[in-house]
Amino acid sequence: MEDIIVRYVSRFILPFVQLYGLYIVLHGHLSPGGGFSGGAIIGASMILYALSFNLAEGSKKLSHDVSSILESTGALIFAGMGLISILLGANFLANGAAGFPLGTPGNLFSGGSIAIITFGVGIKVASTMATLFYSLIEEEHSHEHH
Amino acid sequence: MNFSQHLPALIVVVPLLFAFVMPLLARWRKQWCVPVTLGAIIFSFAAALQMAFQVMSTGPFSYYMGDWPPPWGIELGIDYLAAFAALTINGVGLLIIWFGSKDLLHELKPEVLGWYYTLYLLLMASMVGIVITNDIFNMFVFLEICAIASCGIISIKESRDCIEAAFKYLVLSVLGSGAFLLAVALLYMVTGHLNFTFMAEALPEAMVLYPNNLLVAMGLLVVGLGVKAALFPLHVWLPDAHSSAPSPSSAVLSALVIKVYAVAMIRLLYLVFPRELLGIAPVMEMILWMSTLAIIIGSMFAIVQDDIKKMLAYSSIAQIGYVFLGVGLMSESALVGGILHIFNHATMKSMLFLAAGAFIYGTGARKLSELKGIGHTMPIPTIAFCIGAFSMVGIPITSGFISKWYLALGALDVGRPFFTAVILISSLLNGIYYLPIVVNAFFSKPEEAVPAPKQLPREMLVPLALLSFGVILFGVYPSLILGIVYRAAQLLLGL
Numbered sequence: 001m002e003d004i005i006v007r008y009v010s011r012f013i014l015p016f017v018q019l020y021g022l023y024i025v026l027h028g029h030l031s032p033g034g035g036f037s038g039g040a041i042i043g044a045s046m047i048l049y050a051l052s053f054n055l056a057e058g059s060k061k062l063s064h065d066v067s068s069i070l071e072s073t074g075a076l077i078f079a080g081m082g083l084i085s086i087l088l089g090a091n092f093l094a095n096g097a098a099g100f101p102l103g104t105p106g107n108l109f110s111g112g113s114i115a116i117i118t119f120g121v122g123i124k125v126a127s128t129m130a131t132l133f134y135s136l137i138e139e140e141h142s143h144e145h146h
Numbered sequence: 147m148n149f150s151q152h153l154p155a156l157i158v159v160v161p162l163l164f165a166f167v168m169p170l171l172a173r174w175r176k177q178w179c180v181p182v183t184l185g186a187i188i189f190s191f192a193a194a195l196q197m198a199f200q201v202m203s204t205g206p207f208s209y210y211m212g213d214w215p216p217p218w219g220i221e222l223g224i225d226y227l228a229a230f231a232a233l234t235i236n237g238v239g240l241l242i243i244w245f246g247s248k249d250l251l252h253e254l255k256p257e258v259l260g261w262y263y264t265l266y267l268l269l270m271a272s273m274v275g276i277v278i279t280n281d282i283f284n285m286f287v288f289l290e291i292c293a294i295a296s297c298g299i300i301s302i303k304e305s306r307d308c309i310e311a312a313f314k315y316l317v318l319s320v321l322g323s324g325a326f327l328l329a330v331a332l333l334y335m336v337t338g339h340l341n342f343t344f345m346a347e348a349l350p351e352a353m354v355l356y357p358n359n360l361l362v363a364m365g366l367l368v369v370g371l372g373v374k375a376a377l378f379p380l381h382v383w384l385p386d387a388h389s390s391a392p393s394p395s396s397a398v399l400s401a402l403v404i405k406v407y408a409v410a411m412i413r414l415l416y417l418v419f420p421r422e423l424l425g426i427a428p429v430m431e432m433i434l435w436m437s438t439l440a441i442i443i444g445s446m447f448a449i450v451q452d453d454i455k456k457m458l459a460y461s462s463i464a465q466i467g468y469v470f471l472g473v474g475l476m477s478e479s480a481l482v483g484g485i486l487h488i489f490n491h492a493t494m495k496s497m498l499f500l501a502a503g504a505f506i507y508g509t510g511a512r513k514l515s516e517l518k519g520i521g522h523t524m525p526i527p528t529i530a531f532c533i534g535a536f537s538m539v540g541i542p543i544t545s546g547f548i549s550k551w552y553l554a555l556g557a558l559d560v561g562r563p564f565f566t567a568v569i570l571i572s573s574l575l576n577g578i579y580y581l582p583i584v585v586n587a588f589f590s591k592p593e594e595a596v597p598a599p600k601q602l603p604r605e606m607l608v609p610l611a612l613l614s615f616g617v618i619l620f621g622v623y624p625s626l627i628l629g630i631v632y633r634a635a636q637l638l639l640g641l
Binding site for chain 2: 065068069071072075076079082083085086090091092093094095097098
């Protein structure tokens with residue numbers, strides 16, 4: 001699809017969309033939203049980019065390979081934080097009980113492992129959205145060639 | 147740091163973790179996929195074994211996720227039933243994927259092989275999660291993972307039949323999940339708890355205030371889990387799904403996945419709902435009649451099938467009926483028989499499906515008429531198939547006899563000999579469709595000259611041999627497993 005209006009508008013709003021998504025992910029332990037909602041916004045911004053420019057341009061920014069690697073990484077961060085709690089001598093996924101610094105409630109740097117887990121979830125959801133999009137598109141392309 | 151105290155969490159987390167490592171391995175280190183998958187399931191099996199020993203020596207114990215005690219946090223409760231089911235799932239699951247590591251090579255495209263292991267590990271983790279969790283919402287989450295993963299391992303073959311069957315399964319399974327979720331909401335509304343123990347304490351009082359609420363919740367739970375467990379009138383998705391999938395998928399779906407929902411239902415009906423509620427609505431009586439119909443009609447459908455995997459799938463409908471028969475009779479022996487049948491059917495049905503997979507691998511034959519004389523060309527899978535068939539019929543020294551024996555005793559205990567007759571009749575029906583295959587395999591000649599079958603690799607023969615050894619072993623020495631089953635039944639009945 002070649003449409004100059006769509007391209008210009010999306011080029012203009014994309015940074016704001018991504019920044020907003022990042023904001024929601026990073027404030028997951030403080031405000032409504034969190035890893036899933038923020039990750040979905042970031043993932044949607046990547047889909048918007050690939051739709052308004054084209055698939056080749058989108059793949060240059062975030063290829064299918066990279067997005068599926070990020071997908072695994074996000075999930076591994078989550079599970080890894082749980083295992084770190086066990087290594088610290090508490091139960092799986094323990095937070096304060098395992099000795100993660102909890103900080104002052106309400107500050108950006110607080111909440112111990114929750115912030116890191118939310119970040120992992122954000123990566124996972126954003127890259128899953130992109131991966132699903134690529135999988136659907138590539139399926140469509142491979143059918144056209146048949 | 148005491149490592150073994152974390153096993154209840156690790157038994158779920160380790161397969162889950164490696165499920166996510168698998169796509170990375172499939173990209174760069176393809177040859178590591180199989181050993182890593184096997185390693186993760188071996189770990190879970192060892193953990194289940196350790197937990198079973200612990201629960202037998204010191205009694206049930208629980209694990210608080212994130213050190214948050216219930217009712218705030220999620221509690222994993224290891225009682226006899228959970229330890230028994232976790233052991234069954236991991237033991238049988240390990241042998242199935244070991245067989246699958248070679249069989250899948252010819253059934254799947256190479257680029258999706260890595261994803262199969264991801265789905266398989268997710269399935270194992272979610273099944274273990276369902277049986278050990280003590281929190282109803284956590285159970286729902288695992289039910290969803292289990293539903294998605296089991297649809298995935300069917301549709302991954304990408305043939306028309308598989309996709310159609312998987313879609314049908316997905317729609318019905320999601321309906322079941324929806325019913326379950328609605329029931330969770332209704333229960334939470336009247337009790338204010340999601341933890342089974344707390345819910346069970348709050349329910350007798352809530353039952354007086356909101357009896358209709360609870361009846362609806364119970365109906366939704368029985369239907370939701372019944373659809374997933376393929377209890378008779380809700381079984382329509384099963385034959386297609388289990389027969390079209392790749393053989394290791396059929397084996398794991400028939401042997402383990404439908405049983406897990408039965409375990410969930412046993413736990414909810416016996417440990418959460420108060421006995422008086424079961425008096426208001428005849429739920430147990432309904433389960434009893436549904437399972438009777440399942441046993442008879444499932445076997446009858448199986449008789450007319452010509453496709454070996456379809457026949458095994460219909461036989462699963464009949465066999466899940468035995469499990470629910472044990473649940474519905476509410477006597478100690480019957481419950482022991484029902485729970486024991488979860489394990490026995492898991493071993494024999496996975497063996498039968500894997501043997502069928504071996505026939506398909508070797509000769510490409512799926513029709514029963516093409517299997518004449520197969521005993522001479524492929525002896526080991528045929529012998530395994532025979533042992534499985536004998537066990538299905540319930541011939542002594544096989545494990546199938548033991549669970550039918552206890553079910554029959556249980557029916558007599560509560561003074562309902564009718565159900566003993568049902569078990570006898572269904573054994574005869576099983577004989578009608580299993581024994582001709584056995585006879586034809588050894589004593590009749592193929593109609594036309596057939597080419598020599600492909601040689602089976604060792605990875606496929608050893609699991610078959612181990613499973614058939616297991617069926618005989620637990621038929622001759624049932625006490626190896628009966629101890630934990632007895633305690634599970636006594637705990638459930640409050641004896």
